[in-house]
Amino acid sequence: MGLYRRYGTKDKYKEKTRNIVLAAVLICLAVITLFPIYYMVISSFGAPTEAGGASYSLIPKSFSLASYQFFFDYSQYSFRWILNSLLVAGIVTVCNVLFASLAGYAFAKLRFPGCQFFFFLLLVAMMIPYQVTQVPLYILVVNVLKWQDTYIALVAPTLVTCYNVFLAKQFFTSLPTSVIESAKIEGCSQPLIVWKIVMPLSKTVLAVMAITTFLGEWNTFFWPFLVCNSEKMQTIQVGLKNFSFANTTYFAPMMAGATISALPMFILFFSLQRYFLEGVTVGAVKG
Amino acid sequence: MNKAKKKKMKKEVVWAYLFILVPLSTFIIFTIYPVITSVITSFQKYRPLGSEWVGFSNYVSTFKSSLFYKALKNTAVYTVITVPIGILMSFIVSIMIVPFRKGIQSFFKGAFYLPAIASGVALSFVWKWIYDPLPSGLLNSLLRFFGVSNQNWLGSSKTAMASLIIMAVFGGLGQNIIIYIAALLGIDPTYYEAAEIDGSTFLQKVRYVVWPLVKPTTVFLAITSVINGFQSFQTAYLMTGGGPDNATTMAGLLIFNRAFKYFEYGEACAQALLLAMIIAVFAILQFKVSANDVEY
Numbered sequence: 001m002g003l004y005r006r007y008g009t010k011d012k013y014k015e016k017t018r019n020i021v022l023a024a025v026l027i028c029l030a031v032i033t034l035f036p037i038y039y040m041v042i043s044s045f046g047a048p049t050e051a052g053g054a055s056y057s058l059i060p061k062s063f064s065l066a067s068y069q070f071f072f073d074y075s076q077y078s079f080r081w082i083l084n085s086l087l088v089a090g091i092v093t094v095c096n097v098l099f100a101s102l103a104g105y106a107f108a109k110l111r112f113p114g115c116q117f118f119f120f121l122l123l124v125a126m127m128i129p130y131q132v133t134q135v136p137l138y139i140l141v142v143n144v145l146k147w148q149d150t151y152i153a154l155v156a157p158t159l160v161t162c163y164n165v166f167l168a169k170q171f172f173t174s175l176p177t178s179v180i181e182s183a184k185i186e187g188c189s190q191p192l193i194v195w196k197i198v199m200p201l202s203k204t205v206l207a208v209m210a211i212t213t214f215l216g217e218w219n220t221f222f223w224p225f226l227v228c229n230s231e232k233m234q235t236i237q238v239g240l241k242n243f244s245f246a247n248t249t250y251f252a253p254m255m256a257g258a259t260i261s262a263l264p265m266f267i268l269f270f271s272l273q274r275y276f277l278e279g280v281t282v283g284a285v286k287g
Numbered sequence: 288m289n290k291a292k293k294k295k296m297k298k299e300v301v302w303a304y305l306f307i308l309v310p311l312s313t314f315i316i317f318t319i320y321p322v323i324t325s326v327i328t329s330f331q332k333y334r335p336l337g338s339e340w341v342g343f344s345n346y347v348s349t350f351k352s353s354l355f356y357k358a359l360k361n362t363a364v365y366t367v368i369t370v371p372i373g374i375l376m377s378f379i380v381s382i383m384i385v386p387f388r389k390g391i392q393s394f395f396k397g398a399f400y401l402p403a404i405a406s407g408v409a410l411s412f413v414w415k416w417i418y419d420p421l422p423s424g425l426l427n428s429l430l431r432f433f434g435v436s437n438q439n440w441l442g443s444s445k446t447a448m449a450s451l452i453i454m455a456v457f458g459g460l461g462q463n464i465i466i467y468i469a470a471l472l473g474i475d476p477t478y479y480e481a482a483e484i485d486g487s488t489f490l491q492k493v494r495y496v497v498w499p500l501v502k503p504t505t506v507f508l509a510i511t512s513v514i515n516g517f518q519s520f521q522t523a524y525l526m527t528g529g530g531p532d533n534a535t536t537m538a539g540l541l542i543f544n545r546a547f548k549y550f551e552y553g554e555a556c557a558q559a560l561l562l563a564m565i566i567a568v569f570a571i572l573q574f575k576v577s578a579n580d581v582e583y
Contacts, residue, residue: 003471003479003492004386022383023391029380030398033457036413037405039425043416099309106306110299118307125318129518129566131539131559135546136321136328143335157317160310190302219406221521226547237408241525244412251416258409265404273397280400280462281469 037262044068044259046252067256074243074253077231081239082260088154088224088235089217096213097206099160104168105194109180119169126162130222138226149233154224158217164209167282171205172198204275205282211272212279218265236261325556333552345557355558357533358541359565364448365537366516369455374508376456377463378501382493384464385471396468400461411525414454415441441527444534451522451535463508470504471497506577510570517566538562 004018045063048070072078106112107119137157147153175198183193199206224235234242240257247253269276329345331338349355384395402410417425418440427437440450474497482492498505520539523529529536529544536544542562546555 003382003474003497004489019386022386026380026383026395030395033399033402033460036410036417037401039417040405040409040413095309102306103310106303110303110306112300112303115303118311121319122310122314125314127567128318128322129514129559129563131518131520131542132325132556132563133318133321134542135552135555135559136324137317138546139324139328139333139552140316140321156313159313162310162314162318165310190299190306194306215404219404219408221406221408237406240406240408254412258406258412262405262409265406266401269397269401269404273393276404277393277396277400277465280465 040255040258040262043252044256046255048250048253067250067252068260070250070253071243071257071260074247075231075239077234078239080232081234081236082264084151084154084233085218085235085237086264088151089214091151091155092158092217093210093214095155095159096161096164097210100164100168100209101199101202101206102191102194103160103165104170104172105198107165107169108172108175109177109198110190122162122165126166134222134226141227147227149228149230151233153227154233154235157223161213164213167205167209168202171202175201204278207272207275208279208282211268211275214268215265215276325560328553329556329560331553333550338553341553345553346561349554349557349561354533354536354541358536358538361448361533361535362517362519362537362539365452365455365519366513368452369459369516370509370512372452373456373459373463373512374505377460377467377508378505380460381464381467381471382497384468392468396461396465399464402458403461407521408525410454410458411522414450415526418450442531444532447527447531447534451526454526455519455522459512463512466504466508467501470501474500502577506574509577510573513569513573514566517562517569 004015039058042058042060044067045060045065046067047062047064048067075081107115141153141157142148145153147156179197179201180193183197188196219237220235221237221241225238225241228234228238231239231242240261243257244254328338330340330342331345332341380399384392387395419425419427420437420439420442422428422431422437424440426440430438438446440446478496478500479492482496487495518539519537520543523535523537523540524543527535529540538558539562542555542558545551545558
């Protein structure tokens with residue numbers, strides 16, 4: 001890295017000390033940012049006793065899963081919350097990847113009347129803050145369509161997001177048109193072109209899209225909180241919040257619940273770190 | 288154009304419309320339509336069966352309420368402090384990460400990004416216990432070492448906002464760091480060589496080579512973080528509920544409470560539209576100001 005190198009000098013020793021100092025500072029900072037997560041996991045193994053301050057310890061003294069038991073015993077639907085979250089996030093992810101690919105391909109490679117206009121509409125929709133739509137959306141879904149406590153209410157508004165269509169369009173534009181042309185000459189139909197040529201050529205970007213969508217949908221709190229009243233239909237985030245309001249003094253079980261809600265994403269992150277990190281930079285850095 | 292080709296073109300157009308059908312109807316039903324009704328509702332007193340037109344009274348009462356200004360001020364304070372600190376910190380950390388090998392780089396990237404993956408609800412629990420007001424609370428016992436007296440972090444109007452800001456800064460670092468590192472790695476090393484030949488020190492290189500070259504990234508991060516800051520709702524809702532004494536009531540929470548606590552849908556829509564306008568003005572201004580001296 002040229003930023004640090006001094007040309008002409010070859011002081012290996014100096015470079016070593018510099019790196020050690022940098023690493024030490026970075027590790028200190030990382031410890032601070034990771035501390036809440038460490039603390040959450042560690043405390044979740046404490047006993048589910050009701051006491052303020054009893055279990056404020058940075059090093060685990062005992063290991064018990066009783067707090068997890070406590071969390072799952074709290075509501076008969078605890079497991080269902082996790083399933084609900086998985087189901088909703090799964091459906092939303094599949095739909096987003098599929099529909100965003102199709103629309104992205106249409107905007108990138110097909111010419112049709114209104115193409116520019118519809119894409120412009122999309123860009124505008126992307127910039128609207130959610131506060132503007134939240135009330136009418138709530139009225140529409142709950143009062144007009146009567147979708148309260150249904151999966152469709154959870155899924156429909158984010159079935160395919162403007163951002164994902166935009167992302168797909170941006171990437172597909174860079175694919176060589178000649179490949180698509182030759183497929184057309186061979187008699188390949190449009191849906192088959194997307195399925196057999198465009199999507200396989202864009203595996204990475206679609207994987208990134210899938211992961212960011214899944215992550216966002218799993219962690220989303222606001223919308224499920226608004227449209228799910230019955231305990232049966234809540235997602236894990238909403239259930240967790242209600243659990244915490246009912247059990248403010250039970251520290252360890254709360255941390256157990258928090259760990260349960262975060263664990264699937266951590267597992268996903270550690271197995272697919274590359275795509276997660278790519279997902280952050282996609283669209284942010286030019287070139 | 289012959290007939291066969293024309294037919295083929297027509298088929299392509301039909302497919303194109305089919306492909307954009309689902310996204311387009313989703314946007315129209317769940318974004319465009321709500322935006323239009325939001326404007327209409329802001330001039331109404333909402334009732335499930337037939338709303339009543341009230342003209343500008345929702346806007347008037349918004350402008351008359353002191354809480355609205357307080358919420359705007361809180362939002363501004365929160366954003367103005369969180370965004371520059373967050374950006375500067377992540378810039379410095381990225382510069383520190385960059386000299387290491389790829390593997391170590393990814394390790395640190397992952398470490399700083401992990402809080403962004405945990406759900407906001409889960410993290411808010413943990414931070415609540417860190418900020419526990421009792422002397423046995425984590426932050427309180429830590430600060431006692433340094434002779435700082437016991438603080439009621441989230442419960443006092445003096446420290447509540449600061450507590451939320453600290454949480455936001457540390458939670459948001461990872462994303463900025465990853466973006467900055469990508470930008471830093473994209474800088475052509477010949478710039479450094481040239482600066483070197485001119486006899487510049489490390490800090491001069493950072494100031495006169497790196498900082499101007501990552502400026503587009505900084506602008507991007509600043510604009511997106513300001514927009515997010517203005518819309519922030521979840522942390523305040525889960526951590527303090529806007530209290531104490533509305534010291535942490537920000538615009539997002541104010542609108543939420545108007546709508547789903549007091550069921551004043553019309554006023555909530557009016558406030559949301561005002562917020563959207565403020566965000567738009569800010570984004571445009573920020574873009575104009577910073578685009579002036581961006582060198583591509």
